[in-house]
Amino acid sequence: MTGPVLLARPRLHERLDRDEPRLVVLSAPSGSGKTSLVRCWVATRTSGSVVWVTLETDHVARSNFWQAVLTNAGRLGVLPADEAAGLVDDVERADDLPALVAGALTGRGPLVLVVDAHERLRDDTGPVDADLAQLVRLCPELTIVVTTRTATGLASPGRTLRGEVELLTGTDLAFTEEETQELLRTFGEPGLAERAEALHAATGGFPLAVRAGMLSLARAAADPAAPDWQSLVAEDLRIQLGTGAAYDLVLATCLPPYFDTDLAIDLTGTTDVKETLAELEWNGFGRWIPFAPGRQVFQYVESLRTAMLADASRLPAPTQARHARLAATWLYRNGNFETAFEVAVGARQYDVAGRGYAALVASNPETITTARFDRQLASVPSRALTQYPALALGRGLACHRDPATLGAAADYFRIPASVSQPAPGSTPGEVLMVHTAKVASLRALGRFDDSGRAAQQALAHFDTIPDGEQHHVADLGATTLRHLGYSLFQDGQVEAARTAATRAITMSTRPETLNHTAVYAVGFNALDGRCGEARAAQAHVDPAAWRPGQTHTYVNAMGRIGQAALLLDDFELTAAIAEYDDCPFVTASEFWPFVTWTLMHARLGLGHAATEAHRIEAALARTPAPPGTADSLGGAAVRATLAVLWLAAGNRTKAGPLLRTRTRYAGQLAPAVLLARLLAGEAADALGTLPRLETRPGHTTRSLAAVLTLGAAAALRSERPDTAAALLDRVLAIVGPTGARAHLMYLPASDLAGLRALAAEQGDSALRDYLAAPVPDCITGEIVAASLTPQERTVIAAFAQHPTRATAAAALHVSENTVKTHLQRIYRKLGVNSREAVIQKAIELDLLAQR
Numbered sequence: 001m002t003g004p005v006l007l008a009r010p011r012l013h014e015r016l017d018r019d020e021p022r023l024v025v026l027s028a029p030s031g032s033g034k035t036s037l038v039r040c041w042v043a044t045r046t047s048g049s050v051v052w053v054t055l056e057t058d059h060v061a062r063s064n065f066w067q068a069v070l071t072n073a074g075r076l077g078v079l080p081a082d083e084a085a086g087l088v089d090d091v092e093r094a095d096d097l098p099a100l101v102a103g104a105l106t107g108r109g110p111l112v113l114v115v116d117a118h119e120r121l122r123d124d125t126g127p128v129d130a131d132l133a134q135l136v137r138l139c140p141e142l143t144i145v146v147t148t149r150t151a152t153g154l155a156s157p158g159r160t161l162r163g164e165v166e167l168l169t170g171t172d173l174a175f176t177e178e179e180t181q182e183l184l185r186t187f188g189e190p191g192l193a194e195r196a197e198a199l200h201a202a203t204g205g206f207p208l209a210v211r212a213g214m215l216s217l218a219r220a221a222a223d224p225a226a227p228d229w230q231s232l233v234a235e236d237l238r239i240q241l242g243t244g245a246a247y248d249l250v251l252a253t254c255l256p257p258y259f260d261t262d263l264a265i266d267l268t269g270t271t272d273v274k275e276t277l278a279e280l281e282w283n284g285f286g287r288w289i290p291f292a293p294g295r296q297v298f299q300y301v302e303s304l305r306t307a308m309l310a311d312a313s314r315l316p317a318p319t320q321a322r323h324a325r326l327a328a329t330w331l332y333r334n335g336n337f338e339t340a341f342e343v344a345v346g347a348r349q350y351d352v353a354g355r356g357y358a359a360l361v362a363s364n365p366e367t368i369t370t371a372r373f374d375r376q377l378a379s380v381p382s383r384a385l386t387q388y389p390a391l392a393l394g395r396g397l398a399c400h401r402d403p404a405t406l407g408a409a410a411d412y413f414r415i416p417a418s419v420s421q422p423a424p425g426s427t428p429g430e431v432l433m434v435h436t437a438k439v440a441s442l443r444a445l446g447r448f449d450d451s452g453r454a455a456q457q458a459l460a461h462f463d464t465i466p467d468g469e470q471h472h473v474a475d476l477g478a479t480t481l482r483h484l485g486y487s488l489f490q491d492g493q494v495e496a497a498r499t500a501a502t503r504a505i506t507m508s509t510r511p512e513t514l515n516h517t518a519v520y521a522v523g524f525n526a527l528d529g530r531c532g533e534a535r536a537a538q539a540h541v542d543p544a545a546w547r548p549g550q551t552h553t554y555v556n557a558m559g560r561i562g563q564a565a566l567l568l569d570d571f572e573l574t575a576a577i578a579e580y581d582d583c584p585f586v587t588a589s590e591f592w593p594f595v596t597w598t599l600m601h602a603r604l605g606l607g608h609a610a611t612e613a614h615r616i617e618a619a620l621a622r623t624p625a626p627p628g629t630a631d632s633l634g635g636a637a638v639r640a641t642l643a644v645l646w647l648a649a650g651n652r653t654k655a656g657p658l659l660r661t662r663t664r665y666a667g668q669l670a671p672a673v674l675l676a677r678l679l680a681g682e683a684a685d686a687l688g689t690l691p692r693l694e695t696r697p698g699h700t701t702r703s704l705a706a707v708l709t710l711g712a713a714a715a716l717r718s719e720r721p722d723t724a725a726a727l728l729d730r731v732l733a734i735v736g737p738t739g740a741r742a743h744l745m746y747l748p749a750s751d752l753a754g755l756r757a758l759a760a761e762q763g764d765s766a767l768r769d770y771l772a773a774p775v776p777d778c779i780t781g782e783i784v785a786a787s788l789t790p791q792e793r794t795v796i797a798a799f800a801q802h803p804t805r806a807t808a809a810a811a812l813h814v815s816e817n818t819v820k821t822h823l824q825r826i827y828r829k830l831g832v833n834s835r836e837a838v839i840q841k842a843i844e845l846d847l848l849a850q851r
Contacts, residue, residue: 006040007183011176012168016041021166022143023136025155028170031208031301034147035116037173039287042112048077050112052290054299055120056257057339059372062124062131063547066091066101069113076290078111079104092512093544098131102138110141116289118148129154133164174205188214208301249276250285250300251315254308255343256327258289258297263330267323320347328352332359345376353380354388358433361390361479374398382415389416389437396444406624413441417450428465435461436480439487443590446630449664452491455484459500478504478513482520486558486590489524490632492665492698498524498533505537511545516555523558526565527594529702529740534562552583557591564598568742571774573602592626593634600641605745605776610649610843616642617654633698636661636668640703643672644746647679648778665698671706675746675779678710683717690714705731706743713751721758728755728767737766741773748779788829795822800839 016024016038026034042050051073055065067088074084087104094100105111113135121128132144132154146154155167175183181196192214203209252267253259264273277298280286286300300308312320324347331340332355341356343349353376360367367373377395385392396412399405416437422430435458442451458480485500501521508514521537541559543551550556560579567576576598580586586595596616603612616638619626629635643658659673670693677686690711694704708727715724735741744752752775759767788796794812798819802808805823809816827833830841 006036006043007179007186008040009037009179012037012172013041015166015168015172016145018166021136021164023133023154023164024143024145024166024168025152026145026147026168026173027149027151027155028168028173029149031206032170032173033207034173035287036207038114038116038145038147042114045112049110050114051076051078052114052116054116054258054289055118056336057342058120059122060120060124062097062121062127063091065121065124065128066097066131069101070104072290073104078108089510089512092547093542095548098134098138102135105139105142108141111139111143113142113144115144115146118146118152118154119150126153133159170206173207175200175203175207175210176205180205180210183210184214245272245276246280246285249273250280250304250308251312252323253298254300254305254312255323255347256331257339258291258299259327259330260291260295260297263326264298266326266330321349323347324349325352328356332356341373342376345379348384350380350384350388350391354390354433355430357394358390358429361394361433371398371401374401385412385415389419389441390433392416393437393441396441400444410445413444415441417441417445417447431461432458432477432480436483440483443487443490444627446632448487448490448630448632451487452493455487455491455500456493456496458484459496478507478509478517481507482517485520485524489527490628490634492633492667494524494528494633494700498528498530501537505540511542512547515541515545519556519559519562522562523565523594524562526562527597527702528700529705529735531566531569531739532736534566538562554585554589557583557585557589557595561591561594561598564595564602565742568598568601568605569740571605571742571776573605573776576602588627590627593628593632593638596626597634597637597641600638600645601742601745604641604645604648604778607776607778609645609778610651613642613645613649613651613654614843616645631663631665633665633668633700636663636665636698637703639663640669640672643669644675647672647675648780650780652676652679663698667693667696667699667707668703670694670696670699671703671710671743671746674707674710674714678714678717678748678751679779683714686714687711687718687720687723701734702740702743705735705740706746709743709755710746712755713747716751716754716758724755724758725762725764728759732766732770737770741770741775744771744773744775745778747775749777788826792822792826792829795819796826796838796842799823799835800842 026032026037028034042052051069053065053068053072055068060068070079070084070087070091073079074081079087083104087100090100091097115132118125129152132146136142136144146152155165159165160167177197177200180200181193184196184199185193199210199213203213249264249268253264256263259267261273261277264277265271277286277288280300281288281298285304286298288296289299291297312323315323324343328340328344328347328349329352331337331343332352337356337359341353341360344353344356357367357373360373373394377391377398380391380395385395392412392415396409396415399409399412416434419434419438422434426434435454439451439454439458442448442454462477462480481500481504485497485504488494488500489497498521501517501524504517505514505521508517518537518540522534522541525531525534525537538559546556551559560583564576564579567573567579580595580599585591596619600612600616603609620629620638620642629638639658639661643655646652646655646658655672655676659669659676661669663669673693674686674690677683677689690707694707694711699707708731712724712727712731715721715727747755752771756768756771759771795808798808798811799805802811805816805819809819812819823838826838830838832838832841
């Protein structure tokens with residue numbers, strides 16, 4: 001058979017050729033000939049003037065869509081390849097995507113952008129539609145043609161009525177009787193053209209049905225008056241393949257959304273595929289679509305692929321497994337990690353799925369924070385999770401995000417946590433992912449000491465990868481080092497964590513990856529009290545490299561935490577709190593301890609110690625407890641700061657048990673222990689315990705500086721100014737004159753004044769500047785004791801729950817005058833004169849708690 005594959009349809013080509021509007025939408029069901037029409041139309045255009053983008057998977061994100069446009073523009077010669085590659089990277093940090101693309105396309109002559117299968121955008125349809133409409137306005141020589149199976153706002157009635165969009169529907173695309181006759185005359189067997197009228201009447205001109213009916217008539221001289229062509233066309237197409245080479249080829253290759261001849265040869269076991277594919281295209285079963293310069297991939301019409309997938313599901317299990325493995329591996333090698341993962345999971349090829357999931361996590365760390373793949377992960381059986389720890393980690397994270405399955409998360413985390421050795425024959429990247437899954441899972445289980453040891457083992461493996469092979473795992477290596485660093489930090493191995501973050505920075509190959517990594521260095525250094533190093537790490541962060549909105553997400557959590565800590569050291573307390581505005585990771589991520597630590601200090605300085613202490617106490621009492629608050633550096637820091645808040649509120653009773661917390665990170669509690677001694681008037685004892693407190697395990701530079709500063713205050717109270725000066729010199733030596741100093745808020749005002757006077761007497765300008773910060777007066781040194789009777793406490797509790805004295809009296813079953821008498825005594829004892837002040841004071845003194 002000779003001749004063109006597609007029927008030229010002049011009446012529709014004329015509508016596509018119009019100068020205005022330059023935005024054309026073909027909206028019709030699958031099988032309506034949308035893609036075939038556009039393929040035939042663009043075939044007459046010059047090379048390098050068409051950018052063809054076929055969306056291959058559902059839920060294509062807006063940024064991914066524009067990256068595909070620019071990638072294909074480079075592949076098809078519309079843009080220089082190097083320029084296109086640079087623009088692809090720019091997409092992730094561009095605020096105005098249409099302007100970015102317009103800048104690249106303008107001035108390159110008349111161009112056509114074809115968006116095939118637009119319906120696959122799903123949730124991002126609206127933003128992309130707005131982009132396309134703007135792009136047409138910005139590029140006066142660009143025509144955009146969109147094919148979609150569904151209705152789209154791009155072709156809303158308002159736009160079509162205003163002439164902004166040319167809309168071709170299924171009615172427009174249907175063959176006329178004349179076109180049906182022309183199709184039969186050009187491509188059919190002799191004599192078929194005479195039956196055009198009957199075929200057109202039976203099919204309603206539906207293009208795929210017309211083609212299928214034409215082939216049926218040629219094969220069996222069947223009566224064209226068959227019922228419901230629209231619903232039967234897919235099955236008819238499958239039947240028309242028969243049982244020969246074409247059917248076998250489609251059966252073997254229908255699993256991936258597209259394929260090349262090499263994959264077709266692997267799947268079928270025969271080299272004779274090009275001729276069969278040409279026949280399939282000729283008969284309307286599929287089409288070649290652009291993929292790279294000099295390279296195309298074949299894609300079946302969706303109705304045929306759907307029908308054939310049902311047949312493929314009945315193949316012998318070994319055959320299905322082989323097809324899935326080959327398809328998923330091919331997709332993986334060609335960078336389509338999402339589809340590779342989905343195909344592998346669907347076919348129970350969990351080793352390939354594990355590699356695909358690892359690649360997804362490495363290429364986009366936010367993968368572990370979204371529910372995008374939860375459905376696929378939920379289908380993986382337990383035996384496979386045991387074999388492939390990366391999948392178990394993903395399943396555990398999915399359960400952890402859903403309150404209904406939160407209790408099951410630990411069972412999944414225990415799987416990678418228990419892995420001792422990677423599977424034999426694993427690649428360096430797969431071994432790294434096994435280590436990372438183990439480290440992260442132990443951390444999620446609250447086993448921070450085990451996680452820290454596992455992180456050291458992972459680092460030891462990482463060091464065994466030859467330098468020549470490390471580039472193969474560059475982004476995965478950076479991701480791994482970040483995870484290892486966080487586990488090391490939570491285990492109190494601060495220096496090792498800082499080193500891991502620095503190594504990750506050197507391995508980051510893309511600006512976005514560098515941002516993801518540098519923020520960990522910012523957070524580790526700022527929390528440790530190394531403000532200079534934290535600010536140096538901030539210099540590695542490129543604001544333009546963030547995707548829109550990404551600075552508020554999980555991937556920038558450590559950057560936000562680090563900046564909040566730096567603001568605390570500058571006593572910009574309100575700004576420190578504002579760092580977390582609109583950040584979802586604040587309440588439900590593993591970073592909770594360090595977010596909370598910064599918020600507790602900011603609110604201490606703002607005079608809200610009691611209110612904040614109650615909030616944190618309630619959070620720690622919840623079941624389950626907030627993430628990261630098991631025995632860890634962050635958990636100990638939160639409890640230590642809670643003790644400081646209670647001491648600042650004058651409530652030693654609440655602070656006492658916290659100071660006696662059993663923890664491997666007792667150094668974090670040391671400043672609060674010293675503060676309690678100072679407030680109890682035990683300066684000499686405080687100074688005597690200093691050597692033991694400063695050598696406790698689990699110190700950071702910041703906590704050690706706090707201990708030495710409080711020790712200096714104790715020395716000054718004990719009339720040992722030389723000792724106080726020596727201790728302050730040590731503080732400056734470890735944090736520097738512009739380093740961590742938020743702990744100055746722990747000093748009662750009289751002690752801070754004494755240390756400032758000491759610095760002035762000694763003429764130490766660096767120390768004077770260090771102590772001269774605008775430190776708020778947070779610690780009063782007073783222990784509030786209210787000699788309230790049990791009955792007065794009961795009245796306060798009722799008063800807090802009821803709006804008036806009358807309702808409070810009714811609740812207590814006493815007269816209103818009795819309540820009034822009690823309140824007068826309460827006002828006098830607490831030194832207040834209003835209902836609001838009584839309630840606030842009761843909160844500060846913990847008088848509302850049940851006894």
